[in-house]
Amino acid sequence: MTATSISPKSSPDRLSLSELEAYIRTIDTSEYTKTRNYIGGSTQLSEYISRGMISLPRIRELVLEKNSFSASFKFLNELAWREYWQLTWTAIGDDIFDYIRPIKDTVRPAMPEAVINAHTGIVALDAGIRQLQTTGFIDNHMRMWLAGLVCQVAKCDWKVGAAWMHSYLIDGDYASNHLSWQWVAGSYTGKPYLPQQDNINTYTESLQKDTYLDQGYGEIASMEIPEILLETVDVLPAHEATLPEDTVTLDGLNELKNADTILLYSPWTLDPLWRKQDKAIRVLLIDPDVFSNGRFSQQVIDSIVWFAGQVADLKIICEPVKNLEVLTAAIIRKSYPGITTWPGIVDEPEMLFPEVPVAFYPSFSSYWKQIKKYSMTDQQSLF
Structure with missing residues (x-):
């Protein structure tokens, strides 16, 4: 051996546990609810969670010291999503790495070269790709747009895209990453997620127009693969x-x-x-x-x-x-x-809802019903 x-x-870019807990105590959950979908609006707690430095129940405890339950609902709901993905992985094991349900479209078992090279023609997305490759972090909304571009617009296999993104993520968690890609691809709930230019402009505060994503969702869903996304790479480049x-x-x-x-x-x-x-x-x-x-x-x-x-x-x-x-x-x-x-x-791990049975819940809403079933009915008991 x-x-x-x-x-x-210590590192100027990361926080020690005591510094992290002090930071969490300062989070304004009402403000988070307003900004979470905007680029730069995340708490950036994900790396600390993924590496296991701090547990979800401890984050809940700290954030509720100065925030009410009602003001913290969306923040705590995001923690519940994290636990939901982990519970799914625990329940079905390596099946998270394959299609949970079939999709009707034929996909290409490759990755768009334009995405790998940050040359998609969508300015905000290219900036997000460069940020991912340089820092190892991007906001959740950017992850969804990129996954939608790869799966729904370029018609490529979510498994290749998930592996590509995960290889860069400093907060990489197979459950959150791969199951989110499945969700976007439509192989988790059957409802695909599409990127759209107006939506991207709103949450990145950009102004780009006249792109292949500058259409309605129906047109994006039915259009041919844009020429800029036709070239693919079969083998992901090694780091x-x-x-x-x-x-x-x-x-x-x-x-x-x-x-x-x-x-x-x-x-x-x-x-x-x-x-x-x-x-x-x-x-x-x-x-x-x-x-x-x-x-x-x-x-x-x-x-x-x-x-x-x-x-x-x-x-x-x-x-x-x-x-x-x-x-x-x-x-x-x-x-x-x-x-x-x-x-x-x-x-055993510290969990937000340890009383919920380990099982595959096909949607977050079905998981949430189990939380309500095994918890008391008032809002505070859910967190």
Whole structure:
């Protein structure tokens, strides 16, 4: 095994847990409700949630310190969407990576070259693509427009588009990303989502006209693939990203082999407070079968390493998960639907609605009915 030790550090671009909690306390949920659909109107909490630094119930607790339930409804509803996607992944497993329901249109198993190169002809979308490729982050509305462009306008397979976008996202979460792409493609609920120029102009505060999206939704749904989107790429370009530089030391290897207890972290469960008082070896497993071969951008790898740096005395292990079989220590890990094959005793996740049964709910509204069924009927009980 190869191991690297890291120590807590700070970054001008990210917040420590204490700074993050202080920021959440300042969020004005009434203002968020007004601005959330506009570019730049998000809270940018998603990376902290995806990396597991903070739980959804903790965010709810903090935001309600200064905001009322009624003013926070939309904000908390978005947290519920996040939990809904995770619950869906838990319920159906790897089926989230395939079509949940068939769609009537024939799709191209490729990616529009114009999207990859940020040359779609839609100024706001091209800016969003460049932002994604440069920073690893874009607002949710931009994600939906781009997914709609790829799936509904360019008639390309959502699976290729989802993999492309996820490879850049520093807040990448397979459930939220891939199931949102399915939702846009129409293979989740059967209702496709279309991008439209007036809508884009409104929420990006741009003024572009006379584009192939400057039509009514009916015309966009029935039009031929625009010429600018005809050329496709069958194989997504590989990222030139490197995993953390590892050192192979006998002492490091023996430390793991001789340990009584190992607390096993994943790139999505980097909670700096988890079992903080436990006496154990703390290990972040980065599986090279997942995080190599150019699948992810350097921004994604750097994000994982930064959040790992917030966990005291954490060691990074770059090994296939199967290699953990040689260890005799008691392994404990947090639950996450993407690591169900990992060994160890599992600490269950903190959830907004733990009483809702794990099952596939075919729509958010059907999930919401379950929340009402298993909660009290007053509004406050829902959050």
